[in-house]
Amino acid sequence: MEEQSRKQIKIIISAAVAVLILVITLFCTEKIQDEMQMQLSQNLKDVANQNAKAFHNQINTNEQLLKGLLSEVQQNRGNIADSVHKYSNFVEAYGLKRMGYCMADGMTVSTDGVMANLSFREFFQRGMNGQCTITGVLSDALSMDYDRIVVMSMPVRNASGDVEGVVFLTYDADALDDSLQMRSFDGQGYSFAINENGDIMAAMGNDNLQLSQNLFSDVMGKEPENEEIVNLIQENLAKGENTQGTMLLEEEDYFFATPVTFMDGEITWYMFTVIPADFLDHRFTAIQKNLLIMDFFVILSIMSGILLFVYTSKAQQRELIRLAYMDPVTGGANFARFCQVVDNMHDKQGYLVSTDIQNFNSINIAAGREAGDRMLKDVWEILEASLHEYEMAGRMREDHFALFLAEDSREALVGRMEEISGKVHDLAVKMQVPGVYLCYGVCILEENEAVEDGYSRARSARNCVNEDHARHYMFYSEIDQDEIRENQMMEEKFDQALEERQFEVWYQPKYSVDGSQIVGSEALVRWRIPDGSMVSPGRFIPLFEKNGMIARLDEYMFRTVCRQQAEWLKAGYNVLPVSVNLSRASLYYSDIVERYERIIKECDLDTSYIQLEVTESALEGKADILGVLGRFRDMGVQILMDDFGTGYSSLATLNMRCFDTLKLDKSLIDHIGDESGETLLYHVVSMGQQLGLHITAEGVETMVQLKYLQKLNCDDIQGFLFARPMPAAEFESRMGSRDGDQEA
Secondary structure, eight states: OHHHHHHHHHHHHHHHHHHHHHHHHHHHHHHHHHHHHHHHHHHHHHHHHHHHHHHHHHHHHHHHHHHHHHHHHHHOGGGHHHHHHTTHHHHHHTTOSEEEEEETTSBEEETTOOOOBOTTSHHHHHHHTTOOEEOOOEEOTTSTTOOEEEEEEEEEEOTTSOEEEEEEEEEEHHHHHHHTOOOBTTTTBEEEEEOTTOBEEEEESTTSOOOOSBHHHHHHHHOGGGHHHHHHHHHHHHHTOOEEEEEESSSEEEEEEEEEEEGGGTEEEEEEEEEEHHHHHHHHHHHHHHHHHHHHHHHHOHHHHHHHHHHHHHHHHHHHHHHHHBOTTTSSBBHHHHHHHHHTOSOOOSEEEEEEEETTHHHHHHHOHHHHHHHHHHHHHHHHHTOOTTOEEEEEETTEEEEEEOOSSHHHHHHHHHHHHHHHHHHHHHTTOTTOEEEEEEEEOOTTOOHHHHHHHHHHHHHTOOTTOSSSEEEGGGSOHHHHHHHHHHHHHHHHHHHTTOEEEEEEEEEETTSSSEEEEEEEEEEEOTTSOEEOHHHHHHHHHHHSTHHHHHHHHHHHHHHHHHHHHHHTBOOOOEEEEOOHHHHTSTTHHHHHHHHHHHTTOOGGGEEEEEEGGGGTTOTTHHHHHHHHHHHTOEEEEEEETSSTTHHHHHTTOOOSEEEEOHHHHTTTTSHHHHHHHHHHHHHHHHTTOEEEEOOOOSHHHHHHHHHTTOSEEOSTTTOOOEEHHHHHHHHOBSSSOOOO
């Protein structure tokens, strides 16, 4: 009897312990689910913020383009059609349908040449009232097909501040949605944007989107229970605050919404990122099953139950992290994961490095897109293998990577960057694509500084690395703030410098191969500021190439040379052809040939006295440039290929048959005296001559170089051996009269 009582007590105690363990386990299970729910919410928030930034950048890019048209129209009110037409190439490049200008009466001038009255459009009426607008989906009034479009517009003001018209750009609504596809969570998540009235302005991932035109009416129409969440969304939208929660559509959905502003704060949309609850419940169901199994085994073995619990929890957390933070190309961390890890480090003392694969497009062009993706994966493996403890790497986008390196000294950091660069260079060599290398921008991550802010500084440093620099890295601390201010001053003074003719044309003569006479010259730009000092071309030309001002400078130089040639002819000088450089930016204008032809006719100049120099790199990325060069040649203007020998595809370029003269780059000439270099130069010259090209050697500085070039029968010589660039007056003194001899 006593033994039976003891057994009963043991059973009761065992049962109580089992129940207690089960209760504790269930309690812990519930807490874990809550924690995972919080983790999900944070992941959803991170992905939503990424989507909002990407969406803002996409719209902001076209907003800046529209501001460019606005500025062009305001500066060239006398010929609105020309101003609009200049942007035809941008329409194609940016995937737009059209850009245009509505006059005060509603009549429209557009890039596709369609004329119509749009005064009935709300965006026009709002624009005339001084308001910027991004419309919802409209029917295209300028197309017979009545396509679905979205319009962005801005008012155009005169000097008095009165509105005199409206500039606009038009998206194809479906193309806009397709270009903004931003999926997440294995493709189950999707995003959309609404305006202050709840109208759906753009939809991303709309295969899953069961909405029509207005979020509020759709949501309320699906389930009356949504009234509370709709009121909350409207309230937070009015305040410009984030909103997170669930709503019932065809099924229950989790969402995170954040405001996104455009047009300098005039327009605010609400960006939603949504994921179906079933997608997450499916994963929670798997977790719950594992936890129930664990509950059973915990009763038998506490330790095994705890281990199973920990293992299952960790596995599911890793899965959630993988869904939101994995880069789809490399399989490694994306930038969101990079920021999260580094921000959560206890000791963030180290360097943030922004890395870019320079000339990465060469791989896609030479070997194909698959080879480019393989290169990104291989580079990622190199970066990941180089990491030490408490360091991190992530892919930002395209060929840009972010690194956090916990080095104690700058010297050690530079050594590691050079080691990584060497390995990447070896990859490019194996792929037979030379000229590919890593470019770095570096900054010290300040205490309590957000990683994204630090990365912006590192990226600024990377952007300051010149392509021809002896090293391919730049520290943020090395950025010359005075230089930045000087760049701003040069940009601000550009218009005044053109107006006051501060840009001077200097001439570098070209001589016959025996050096006996001048056979032509190249026009080079120099900037003499009012105090008489000169700004180096190496300072302002790269700047103007980056900001687009180089096209205006090109035209200024061309016009100045044509006028000077006409004056010399009228004065009786022995005028010879002058070649003028034409940048890639100038070639992108569709009316470049007509504009330059008009200048030649205004100066009453024969085209034999003017030539154009184009670098091989200007041919990249625009298929119809060959046609542009052909039209110049049809006019009688000779085309010179400048800097031949600096690009990996130079020999293929020869076969394009769009040049009259081949200018051998100094890098080829400098190898004279070296057997392999002379062999290469011999075959290049022979090939050019067999193709019927005129051969000019640049950068000739020694008699040894001259004699070898004479041996190769080059047509003419340009370099310091005969003459440096000189002002127009000095060059004029060497020209001689039409009937006399020129100075040798």
